[in-house]
Structure formats: C-alpha cells, structure tokens
Amino acid sequence: MGTTKQRRPAIEGWYTAEDGAVRLLGTRCASCGTPYFPRNELACRNPGCTGPKDGSELAEYAFSGRGTVWSYADSRYKPPPPYVSPDPFVPYTVAAVELEAERMVVLGQVVPGVGVDGLAVGMAVELTEGVLYEDDETAYTVWMWRPIS
Amino acid sequence: MSRDIAVLGAGMHPWGKWGRNFVEYGLAAARAALADAGLAWNDVQYVAGADTIRNGYPGFIAGATFAQALGWSGARVSSCYAACASGAQAIDNARARILAGLCDVALVVGADAAPKGFFKPVGGDRPDDPDWLRFRLLGATNPIYFALYARRRMAVHGATLDDFAAVKVKNARHGLANPNARYRKEVTAEDVRESAVVADPLRLLDICATSDGGAALVLTSMEFARRHGISAPVRIPALSTVTPTFPKTVLDLPDFATDSAMTVPEPAEEVGRGRLVGETRPFRSAIAHAAYEEAGIGPEDLSLAEVYDLSTALELDWYEDIGLCEPGGAEELLRSGATALGGASGGYRGVVPPGRGCPVNPSGGLASFGEAIPAQAIAQVCELTWQLRGRAEGRQVTNAQAGIAVNQGLFGHGSAVIAVR
Numbered sequence: 001m002g003t004t005k006q007r008r009p010a011i012e013g014w015y016t017a018e019d020g021a022v023r024l025l026g027t028r029c030a031s032c033g034t035p036y037f038p039r040n041e042l043a044c045r046n047p048g049c050t051g052p053k054d055g056s057e058l059a060e061y062a063f064s065g066r067g068t069v070w071s072y073a074d075s076r077y078k079p080p081p082p083y084v085s086p087d088p089f090v091p092y093t094v095a096a097v098e099l100e101a102e103r104m105v106v107l108g109q110v111v112p113g114v115g116v117d118g119l120a121v122g123m124a125v126e127l128t129e130g131v132l133y134e135d136d137e138t139a140y141t142v143w144m145w146r147p148i149s
Numbered sequence: 150m151s152r153d154i155a156v157l158g159a160g161m162h163p164w165g166k167w168g169r170n171f172v173e174y175g176l177a178a179a180r181a182a183l184a185d186a187g188l189a190w191n192d193v194q195y196v197a198g199a200d201t202i203r204n205g206y207p208g209f210i211a212g213a214t215f216a217q218a219l220g221w222s223g224a225r226v227s228s229c230y231a232a233c234a235s236g237a238q239a240i241d242n243a244r245a246r247i248l249a250g251l252c253d254v255a256l257v258v259g260a261d262a263a264p265k266g267f268f269k270p271v272g273g274d275r276p277d278d279p280d281w282l283r284f285r286l287l288g289a290t291n292p293i294y295f296a297l298y299a300r301r302r303m304a305v306h307g308a309t310l311d312d313f314a315a316v317k318v319k320n321a322r323h324g325l326a327n328p329n330a331r332y333r334k335e336v337t338a339e340d341v342r343e344s345a346v347v348a349d350p351l352r353l354l355d356i357c358a359t360s361d362g363g364a365a366l367v368l369t370s371m372e373f374a375r376r377h378g379i380s381a382p383v384r385i386p387a388l389s390t391v392t393p394t395f396p397k398t399v400l401d402l403p404d405f406a407t408d409s410a411m412t413v414p415e416p417a418e419e420v421g422r423g424r425l426v427g428e429t430r431p432f433r434s435a436i437a438h439a440a441y442e443e444a445g446i447g448p449e450d451l452s453l454a455e456v457y458d459l460s461t462a463l464e465l466d467w468y469e470d471i472g473l474c475e476p477g478g479a480e481e482l483l484r485s486g487a488t489a490l491g492g493a494s495g496g497y498r499g500v501v502p503p504g505r506g507c508p509v510n511p512s513g514g515l516a517s518f519g520e521a522i523p524a525q526a527i528a529q530v531c532e533l534t535w536q537l538r539g540r541a542e543g544r545q546v547t548n549a550q551a552g553i554a555v556n557q558g559l560f561g562h563g564s565a566v567i568a569v570r
Contacts, residue, residue: 010286011276034396034412038279038405046413047395070400071304073296074349075288080269082285092288096297096400103410105400107287116349121304132286142286 010132010140014038017141021065022127024106024143028061035061035102063106065127066148067097070105072119084133084140091115095145097125111146124148152443154247155374155382156568158186158367159531162260164331164360164518171201174363174524175211175260176218182256182365187377190219193367194252197243198228199235199259199523202271211523212239215258225252233457233558234390235259236364236526237566241388243368253373259523260363267291268359270403280403280559287405291459292356294402296348299462303350306477308465312484313355314341316461317516319489324513326543329528331360332517341461355461360519364527366534383537385530387443387567393432401432402559433470433563437555440565441472448472449500451507452549453536455529457556458514471553471565473507474499490544511536511544526564529554533568 009015015024026037029044031051036058043053051057078089093110110119111130130144160181162174175198183190198212212228225246231238236259243255267290270280283289302308321336336354344353374382396408398415430438441447448471456467465479474482482499486492487506501507512518512532515525533552535541541549550570557563 011282014286029412032412035409045395045408048413071297071301073293073300073351075290075293076346076348077267079284079288079290080267082270082274082281083288084285085288094287094289094293094297096301101411103415104396104398104407106406107283107289107400107404109287121301 005134005137005139007139007141010142015127015129015143016062017129022129022143023062023065024127026061026063027058029057030059031057035063035104037063037104037106064099064101067099067106067125069119069121069123069125070096070098071121072096072110072116074116086133093119095119095125097145108143108145111144114147118147151371152248153371153384153386154244155369155371155379155384156366156530156534157369157374157377157379157382158182158184158188159534160185160365161329161528161531162363163329164362164521167361169262169361171260171262171361171363172214172218174262174361175215175258175365178260178363178365178524179215179219179256179258182367186367188254188367191222192254193222193224193256195243195246195255196224196226197239197255197257198226199239199257199527200228200230201261201523202230203261203264211259230523231390231558232560232562233522233556234526234562234564235523236528237388237556237564238390240366240368240385240527240530240566241390244385244388247368247370253370255368256365257368257527258363258365259527261521261523262361263359263519263521265359279405283403283405289403290348291402292348292351294400295356295460295463296351297400298466299350299355299460302462302465306480308462308480310342310350311338312465312480313351313461314338315483316458316464317341317354320458320510320514320516323490323508323511323544324517327513327517330513330517331358331519351460351462357459357515358519360521362518362521362524362528364524364531366527366530381570383534383568383570385566385568386445387440389436389439389443389565390563391435391439393561394429394435397432397561399431401561432561433466433555433557436557436563437471437553437565440553440567444567444569446551446567446569447500450551451501451553453511453533453546453552454507454509455512455514455532455552455554456509458510458516459520461516464509464514467555468509471555473501490546508546511541511546526554526556526566529556530566530568533566537568537570
C-alpha cells in the first residue's frame with residue numbers, strides 16, 4: 001500500500017509529455033506540408049501532393065497543444081469493451097477540438113471533473129495527460145483536453 | 150443511353166428483436182420480393198448479398214447463404230460489406246450487371262441480427278484497428294459521435310432539444326401504419342424529454358436502436374420488365390457510392406481526427422438552393438449530389454426522401470446535405486411541417502415548393518425501425534418503391550414521383566439511390 005503506481009501511456013507514440021508540455025505526435029509530409037494524426041507512415045494521402053509517396057516524405061510532427069472546442073459530448077452509460085471502465089462506471093466527457101495551425105479537428109477525453117456544463121463551442125482548451133484506466137501495478141495514461149483557465 | 154433499371158419486387162421481414170438467425174429474415178424478405186415481382190426463384194440469374202459482419206464469417210458470405218437458403222440454382226452471386234452502405238452497394242452490383250447486359254433479373258438481399266445495446270467493434274485485441282482504438286482510448290461510442298454533431302448543430306445553427314424531439318415525434322407518427330416498423334407507437338415531445346440522457350445532448354429516444362430485419366429487391370432490365378408486362382415500373386436512374394474528397398474535414402466514425410485543411414482548401418460552403426461554389430462538397434452532400442447529377446434531377450423534384458436518421462439531429466443535417474434547404478435552414482424547414490406527411494404549410498425557405506413539401510422518412514425512418522445494417526439501405530429503397538407505386542398504406546405521400554434514399558456509415562462509406570416512376 002502507498003506505493004506509487006507506474007504510469008504508462010495506454011498507447012505508445014501517439015503523444016509526448018516531455019518538458020511538461022503535452023503534444024500529440026503524428027507525422028507531416030515534407031513535400032506538401034500536410035500533417036497527420038494519428039501517425040501516417042505509409043504514404044502522404046493528399047492526392048495533389050507531388051512527393052515520392054513511399055513514406056520517406058513523412059517525418060514525425062508534434063501538433064499544437066492548444067485549440068478551440070468544435071463540439072463536445074458525454075457518455076452516461078458504460079461503453080462495451082475494449083473500453084476499460086472502472087467499477088462502478090464513471091461518466092466521462094469527450095471533446096472535438098479544432099487546432100488552428102493544423103486546421104483539423106481532433107478528439108480527446110476531457111479531464112475528469114469537467115463535464116458538458118463546463119464546456120462551450122469555441123472555448124479555448126489545451127492538452128494535458130490523464131489516467132484512462134488502471135490495473136494493480138500501472139496507471140495507463142492518455143491525452144486529454146482541459147479548459148485554459 | 151438510359152441508365153434505368155426496373156424495380157419489380159420489394160419485400161421485407163419486419164424489423165424487431167426477434168432473436169432468430171439472420172438467414173431467416175433474408176429468406177423471408179427474398180420470398181416476399183419475388184412474390185411481389187411475380188417471379189420465381191429460378192428466374193433469378195444473379196444474387197447480390199449485403200453482408201453482416203456479425204453472425205459468423207462475414208454473414209457466412211451473404212449472397213451465397215441466401216442462395217443456398219432459397220435452394221442452389223446455379224445463379225451467379227456476389228457479396229459485399231460496406232458498413233451502412235452495404236445494401237446500396239449490393240444494389241449497385243446488380244444494377245451494373247443488368248446495365249452491362251450480363252443479366253436481366255437480379256435479387257438483392259440483406260439481413261442482420263443485431264446485438265443488444267451499443268454497437269461495438271469486432272472482438273479480440275486489435276490495436277491496429279481505428280474502430281477498436283476509438284473505444285479503447287476515447288470511449289467514443291457511436292452515440293458520442295452523434296452527440297458531437299448534435300451539439301455542433303445547436304451551437305452553429307441554433308437547433309434546440311425541442312427540434313430534435315420534433316423529429317422523433319414526426320418519424321414515430323410516420324411509422325405508426327408501417328407493418329415492417331419495429332416501433333409503432335406515438336411518441337410525444339415529453340416522452341423524448343423524459344427519456345434518459347445517453348450522450349448529452351442526446352437522449353435515448355433521440356438515438357436509433359439496433360434491430361433484426363431483412364430486406365430484398367428484385368431488379369430487372371427495362372426490357373425484361375416490358376416483356377413481363379410491366380410498362381411503367383418504378384425505376385432506379387441513379388445510384389451514388391462516392392468516396393470523400395481530400396481533405397475530409399467532417400469528423401466521422403471511427404476517426405480520431407479529420408484530415409488537415411492546411412495545404413488543400415476544404416470543401417466549399419454550399420450556397421443557395423443546395424448549389425455550390427467551388428469544386429468539391431462536404432462528404433454527405435457529395436453523396437446525394439452525385440446521384441442528382443446522374444439522374445438529371447434536383448432536390449426541387451423530390452416527392453419524398455428516406456434519410457439515415459441515426460439520431461434525430463442527424464436528420465436535420467441530412468435536409469441540408471440533400472439540398473432541401475441551405476445550411477442552417479433545417480430547423481425552419483422542420484418547424485414549417487414541410488418534411489412531415491401531409492404537413493406542408495409553406496412559410497419556409499427551401500427548394501421544395503410550398504404546398505407540397507417533401508416528407509422525410511415517411512417509412513418512420515431509423516427512429517421507427519432501428520438499424521439492421523446490411524438490410525437498411527435496401528429497406529429504404531423498398532419504401533421508395535411502395536411510395537412511388539402509391540401503395541404505402543397509411544403513410545402514402547400524395548402523388549409521389551421521385552424519391553431519394555441516403556445513408557452514411559463507417560470508414561468513408563455512404564450511398565444515395567434515386568427512384569422515380
């Protein structure tokens with residue numbers, strides 16, 4: 001008892017929390033500049049891109065850590081697996097967030113404690129890291145959105 | 150060159166939660182469609198099955214399973230899975246074969262037996278599958294996506310919870326007299342308001358159920374229909390299964406993110422009468438408009454529409470996507486009664502002439518049916534067929550001349566079918 005659980009991302013390579021700043025990790029085409037999340041390593045998908053399209057054009061890219069809420073919703077019922085739900089189930093909130101620089105919308109859970117009443121379309125949010133689920137030894141983490149106070 | 154094919158027969162097994170094997174629903178629907186066409190199973194040269202991904206190895210490979218159930222006859226066969234558009238792709242396979250002159254008579258069948266509760270990804274540990282990952286990493290169930298669209302509509306276009314409830318009330322009323330509908334009960338706005346919140350802002354009665362059901366069509370060449378003594382059959386002049394164009398900027402199931410519009414401009418906004426400035430359209434709109442273009446008609450010619458109302462709020466999005474009104478005009482169109490059976494009162498800005506209106510989901514829609522995925526797009530065309538024949542008892546659209554059926558599903562699938570008489 002009292003020992004600190006180790007923390008591990010629920011999925012490897014989708015975000016970084018180095019230097020205290022959480023950023024989504026994807027790839028970006030060096031030829032046309034299109035960024036991809038989740039990571040696309042196969043070939044640039046822009047049909048107008050004139051790059052080699054063999055994957056060599058795609059380099060790792062860290063996305064903006066801030067955006068504005070495009071929309072949001074919550075889940076009042078326990079989803080089926082593979083979602084790992086605590087027992088009893090705890091409702092959670094999901095936000096779709098528009099990244100201004102990358103001009104795309106990215107989904108993420110919202111930090112626990114912020115429900116739909118604490119959100120609005122157009123609200124500024126930033127990325128952080130939170131615990132998605134736990135087992136006896138490990139807390140599995142994921143990227144989460146939180147309002148910028 | 151005419152691209153018409155004839156719809157000679159339509160048949161369904163009623164939607165419900167019957168707890169039986171999906172093959173039974175498909176067989177019942179196929180027999181009903183053949184009887185409706187006045188044709189025998191042995192007349193069928195080509196069977197196109199729409200697969201369910203449940204119930205075993207892709208629906209036991211659907212086309213062959215239905216052919217076996219009807220009795221092996223040597224007919225040629227195809228099977229396809231395309232999420233919610235599976236049924237429409239099966240129709241498209243049959244249509245292509247008929248138009249190529251490779252067969253005269255085709256049978257299209259889709260059936261499903263759905264699980265209780267949320268749809269969930271195929272089982273097993275599959276972290277390379279976006280559909281698995283969206284449940285694992287986000288808990289992003291289908292209702293979460295529906296709720297995201299609904300909230301967006303409220304924020305951008307001023308939709309209210311009362312508007313969403315009004316869609317359910319309308320569709321429940323439409324479905325009352327439909328013998329194939331699963332729910333045949335009046336629903337009040339209060340019923341919707343008092344149902345449990347599933348994914349805020351959507352409540353249980355805003356979200357379509359998952360159902361068992363089967364639907365089938367007998368499709369033939371125009372020449373065969375004439376030889377068979379049917380000079381003016383219901384016809385399908387157009388069917389679109391377009392994919393999205395890059396960048397796809399509307400968030401879709403099971404996406405974690407949209408495409409970036411950083412390097413290529415996003416689809417232009419639609420302006421006026423459902424027409425467009427620019428070269429590309431948002432995905433759902435592109436699905437419908439490719440069909441209009443092929444059929445040589447426009448939304449102003451529609452007598453009715455069957456749209457994929459996975460949620461009440463999505464039905465409003467579809468009004469705009471199929472061009473019944475401008476973006477942002479759906480609430481006004483709904484409130485005017487123009488999309489209800491017999492409810493056109495004028496006083497709205499849309500492309501449909503006042504006094505006629507354009508009833509949407511006269512069948513009762515998914516609100517009254519629930520979703521039986523591979524059967525649903527076929528069922529939509531069954532409804533168009535009965536409406537265009539003037540045989541949609543208790544829910545008939547007056548003087549129906551043309552209808553569209555549209556849907557959209559996982560992984561960039563969608564379809565639009567236009568039927569005329």
